[in-house]
Amino acid sequence: MAQSKKLNFMVVDDSKLDCFIAEKIIKNTGKCESIRSFLQARDALAFISSTPPDEHSHTILLVDIQMPVMNGFQFVEEFEKLPKEIIEKYTIYIISSSINETDLSKVHNYKSVKQFLNKPLTSNNLSVLLG
Amino acid sequence: MKTGEKIKILYIDDEQNNLNGFKATFRFDYSVLIAANTSQAYDYLRDHSDIAVVLCDQRMPDKTGVQFFEEMRRTYPNPVRMLITGYTDIESVIDSVNRGHIFRYIKKPWTDNDVKSAIEEGHKFFLTHSLLAAKNQELQSAYDELGKFAYSITHDVRGPLLSVIGGLELVKEMSDLTEIRELLEMMAESVRKLDEYIKNTHEYYKLKRGMVQFTEIDFHTLMADIAALFRIVSINENVEFIHSVEQNEPFHSDEISIKMILSNLLSNAFNYQKKNAADKKVVVNIVVKDNKVTISVTDNGIGIHPDHIDNIFTMFYRATSEETGSGLGLYNVKDALNKLGGNISVESELNKGTTFTVNIPGNTHGSK
Numbered sequence: 001m002a003q004s005k006k007l008n009f010m011v012v013d014d015s016k017l018d019c020f021i022a023e024k025i026i027k028n029t030g031k032c033e034s035i036r037s038f039l040q041a042r043d044a045l046a047f048i049s050s051t052p053p054d055e056h057s058h059t060i061l062l063v064d065i066q067m068p069v070m071n072g073f074q075f076v077e078e079f080e081k082l083p084k085e086i087i088e089k090y091t092i093y094i095i096s097s098s099i100n101e102t103d104l105s106k107v108h109n110y111k112s113v114k115q116f117l118n119k120p121l122t123s124n125n126l127s128v129l130l131g
Numbered sequence: 132m133k134t135g136e137k138i139k140i141l142y143i144d145d146e147q148n149n150l151n152g153f154k155a156t157f158r159f160d161y162s163v164l165i166a167a168n169t170s171q172a173y174d175y176l177r178d179h180s181d182i183a184v185v186l187c188d189q190r191m192p193d194k195t196g197v198q199f200f201e202e203m204r205r206t207y208p209n210p211v212r213m214l215i216t217g218y219t220d221i222e223s224v225i226d227s228v229n230r231g232h233i234f235r236y237i238k239k240p241w242t243d244n245d246v247k248s249a250i251e252e253g254h255k256f257f258l259t260h261s262l263l264a265a266k267n268q269e270l271q272s273a274y275d276e277l278g279k280f281a282y283s284i285t286h287d288v289r290g291p292l293l294s295v296i297g298g299l300e301l302v303k304e305m306s307d308l309t310e311i312r313e314l315l316e317m318m319a320e321s322v323r324k325l326d327e328y329i330k331n332t333h334e335y336y337k338l339k340r341g342m343v344q345f346t347e348i349d350f351h352t353l354m355a356d357i358a359a360l361f362r363i364v365s366i367n368e369n370v371e372f373i374h375s376v377e378q379n380e381p382f383h384s385d386e387i388s389i390k391m392i393l394s395n396l397l398s399n400a401f402n403y404q405k406k407n408a409a410d411k412k413v414v415v416n417i418v419v420k421d422n423k424v425t426i427s428v429t430d431n432g433i434g435i436h437p438d439h440i441d442n443i444f445t446m447f448y449r450a451t452s453e454e455t456g457s458g459l460g461l462y463n464v465k466d467a468l469n470k471l472g473g474n475i476s477v478e479s480e481l482n483k484g485t486t487f488t489v490n491i492p493g494n495t496h497g498s499k
Binding site for chain 2: 015016017018020021024025028066069097098099100119120121122123
């Protein structure tokens with residue numbers, strides 16, 4: 001992704017507070033073109049699959065692990081079944097409070113997941129990831 | 132084994148006379164099963180899981196007693212094994228102990244008292260062993276639950292804590308007072324969620340470790356107490372709260388458990404309302420009749436999806452992403468009902484509402 005280009009962000013987390021925090025921090029970076037939060041992974045998936053990929057934009061997707069109904073891993077599994085031209089437009093980061101080894105090692109099993117981030121999201125670790 | 136029941140024993144011998152003699156001698160003291168060959172013995176072992184002691188003759192046409200025990204032990208490890216033989220060669224004694232793991236070695240001809248004392252001893256061993264096995268199973272399920280707890284703590288405790296930490300970091304960079312207030316309210320919600328988790332955990336352990344105490348319950352008073360707790364949420368959230376009690380006979384049960392059950396069901400009924408609906412309603416009906424209480428809690432809220440309805444009583448299962456839930460509430464309800472000999476059923480339609488119906492039998496022995 002080009003550094004100069006502005007980025008779209010998407011947050012998938014069942015905690016309203018965590019979504020709020022992420023939105024504020026992301027907006028404060030000044031690199032944010034648009035931001036969307038989803039409290040339910042299913043809604044996020046529905047949005048992604050029904051939105052035609054835009055050639056000129058790229059989206060950073062922050063996904064929580066432990067969510068009721070559809071958890072973060074199930075979300076990623078479904079995401080990876082989407083058409084290639086959609087998948088290419090997203091970079092996924094798993095962000096979780098989990099310190100469970102099984103969860104942490106599972107993250108490496110998914111091709112589309114770039115990195116695991118510890119909660120809470122802070123301006124510092126976000127700017128590291130944005131380079 | 133229930134007290135007063137006879138100890139069940141199985142005797143295997145290829146000589147019918149021995150079998151008959153054995154049964155005639157011991158049938159008053161024990162429940163005696165006899166088998167003329169090992170395949171018949173296996174049929175008994177399969178159909179009678181409560182056989183405590185198996186006695187077997189060493190010399191049989193198809194196999195030796197030691198061979199039988201060695202083989203039987205793999206499928207039926209619990210019954211205590213005793214070998215009966217007239218041939219007292221040291222080799223077969225060593226063999227039987229080492230390969231058949233036998234409890235006693237009885238020499239032919241036996242005296243009634245020898246056999247009796249062997250059976251009594253063997254039965255004690257069997258009981259201790261069974262008790263140990265049951266305790267082990269209890270321990271295993273306790274460990275499993277502990278594992279679930281440990282995992283849930285990372286999400287249900289660490290999650291809200293980290294959210295609050297994140298909020299505190301963020302607030303340093305904020306200046307808009309309206310936004311700060313919004314953030315503070317969400318942080319307060321996280322802290323309340325934590326408190327809820329701790330209260331539920333406490334309830335869980337109180338239930339697990341505590342004994343139920345049966346007292347006479349006046350449901351009019353009980354309902355009034357609980358209604359007082361939910362009055363504020365009913366007014367604040369604009370939910371109509373209707374409750375009725377019909378009780379014309381004394382009823383004995385554990386009041387603390389029933390209060391816990393009712394307040395959990397009510398919390399759910401109030402929590403899982405449709406956010407912006409105008410006619411939000413929670414209805415409780417309590418009917419005591421024929422020494423049984425039926426409690427129904429009905430709401431016209433979001434309902435439960437059919438995919439999740441089978442799992443709602445499972446520990447740490449949360450069927451919805453809306454509102455807060457510790458995943459312990461209904462599990463605790465079910466656990467308490469098991470202790471009281473009651474049951475719970477649920478009917479729900481998505482976006483229409485949910486009805487939980489609880490039945491609890493009265494404890495006729497009254498307070499103890």
